[in-house]
Amino acid sequence: MFQLRSNETAHLRGEPANLPSRVNIQEKVGVAIDPLGLSRWRSAVVARHAVSCIRNVGRRLGWSLLPTALLVSLAGCSGKPGASDIERALVTAYDCPLLDIRDVKKLNGVPGPQGTYDVAFSYVVAVKGDESTAVKTLTEATFAFAEFEAVQEAVRHQQNLQPLGKEADPGDPLLAYQQEVQKRSAELNPCASMESASIWDIQIELAKRTMLAKTNPAVFQIGSNIARTGRMAKTEQGWAFEQLTPTFDDVQALMSHPAPVVWPASKLAGILAQGAAPASTADERTLVGTIRDGKTDSCLEVSVGGADKCYRLPSEPVQALRIFDICKGGDLCAITGQFDDKAESLGTFSKVEKAAR
Helix, strand or coil: CCCCCHHHHHHHCCCCCCCCHHHHHHHHHCCCCCHHHHHHHHHHHHHHHHHHHHHHHHHHHCHHHHHHHHHHHHHHHCCCCCHHHHHHHHHHHHCCCCEEEEEEEEEEEEECHHHCEEEEEEEEEEECCCHHHHHHHHHHHHHHHHHHHHHHHHHHHHHHHCCCCCCCCCCCHHHHHHHHHHHHHHHCCCCCCHHHHHHHHHHHHHHHHHHHHCCCCECCEEEEEEEEEEEEEEECCEEEEEEECCCCCEEEEEECCCECCCCCCCCHHHHHHCCCCHHHHCCCEEEEEEEEECCCCEEEEEEECCEEEEEECCCCHHHHHHHHCCCCCCCEEEEEEEEECCCCEEEEEEEEEECCC
């Protein structure tokens, strides 16, 4: 990863640098102060930039072709990237149909080595569409990923209970649903570049926390306003990022307005209830207790053998929703599943119902 020289970093961030202060002022407000001194400084920069660019062209094209290509190449070396160039380069860097890049602003810039240009800029990256569309996209994607995790866990559990050497039944509804959910998860995760994948993963993780909080109406983070720096180089297609700093100078969350959330219905409970994996109920038992709903963990408080225990409920969003769709905090609830007395936790379960007091 490239490192900006301390002088360039200070200039990009608007801090004192070893350059005349009038340069920073002129760059920010566009007022020509001390035109003679400024023009001399600009002439020196342009001259160094031109020499560097000519050397670049010579190395890339071969010195014998330099006279023919000089005019064309110098045209590509001139100028500096603006906000529109940065926006196009960001769209290319993110390359994700679910994310939108907008409100790009160039904050500062200085020439870099070998015809490059170092820029400081800000922009908004958000889930594409209006607010309601963004929330719908997030809820669908978050649910699909959570459902896939739950199905994977159910399949692993079923396989662990199968006799050694026995092949899986290709007609098993659970395995068919696993393929369906896997395909849907892939469709809702088309972000392939490092930039877009990291942002999308953060969006899904934040939406997952909203899902687990069980609040309705809910507020979602639908985007971020980011300030960062990068180094750009001129290509045949225009300015492109040669390097983007991995860290952000500033990030501000863009939140949605509170709105009712409708989470998709899970098919997993119905498939398990149909007896798709009958062996999975072999070591299940039914416990009746009170749901204790905490900020981070929830549990089923029961009396076992004269002692009170609180069995921690699954934290996977789909599994948690299966329970809390039926039983709320403080309700007396009957759950049939695999309870671990030592760890005081609930593993897989097949049935949830509200019990009478």
